[in-house]
Amino acid sequence: MMAHAVASWHEWTHIDTYRHMSSNITVQKVCEFCGQKFTAKTLFTRYCSKRCNSRHYKQLAKEEKAKLLGAQLTSTVTSPTETLASTAQEYFEVNEAAQLMRISTRTLFRLIEKKKLKKKKLLSRTVILKDDIKSFFAKQ
Ligand SMILES: [Zn+2]
Numbered sequence: 052m053m054a055h056a057v058a059s060w061h062e063w064t065h066i067d068t069y070r071h072m073s074s075n076i077t078v079q080k081v082c083e084f085c086g087q088k089f090t091a092k093t094l095f096t097r098y099c100s101k102r103c104n105s106r107h108y109k110q111l112a113k114e115e116k117a118k119l120l121g122a123q124l125t126s127t128v129t130s131p132t133e134t135l136a137s138t139a140q141e142y143f144e145v146n147e148a149a150q151l152m153r154i155s156t157r158t159l160f161r162l163i164e165k166k167k168l169k170k171k172k173l174l175s176r177t178v179i180l181k182d183d184i185k186s187f188f189a190k191q
Contacts, residue, residue, distance in 0.1 A: 083107055132188050141181050142171065148179040152187075162187070 078091040082099035084107035089099035098104040131152050143151060149159040159179075162168040167190075169183040 084110075132185070135181060135185055135188075138181070142173070142178040143181070143184070145177055145179065148184060152184065 078094055078096070079088060080091045080096060081088055082103050083097045084103035085099060087099050098107065134151055145159060146156055149156045152159065154162075159168070163170045168179065168187050170177050171180055171183075172178075
């Protein structure tokens, strides 16, 4: 029992000595935000000051947000012809075709009426063939 207590006291002294030594380490580093050289107290310090730390953090968050927004924007600006080129679908329901062409179903029916766009009957359903949408856009 006594021996154990003595051993743990030694352990604590050891840890304390180690801690004391490591706190005296100085590392020359370059601030990741402002690029200035500074003396770091630990190997993991990345900034010269707390201000640079929070500023860099904010900047990264902003960039991340902009990246996300950019990705959203590019996904919504895909043109109908690009969508047609990338889809394996050969024909579309009326509402699908309208969505793809970025028009309302009413406009789509008007195009069919004016014979600007061909429609096909698939059993009782009206469908628009991919090729017909393609040739419609080709004529525009
Ligand atoms: Zn800095």
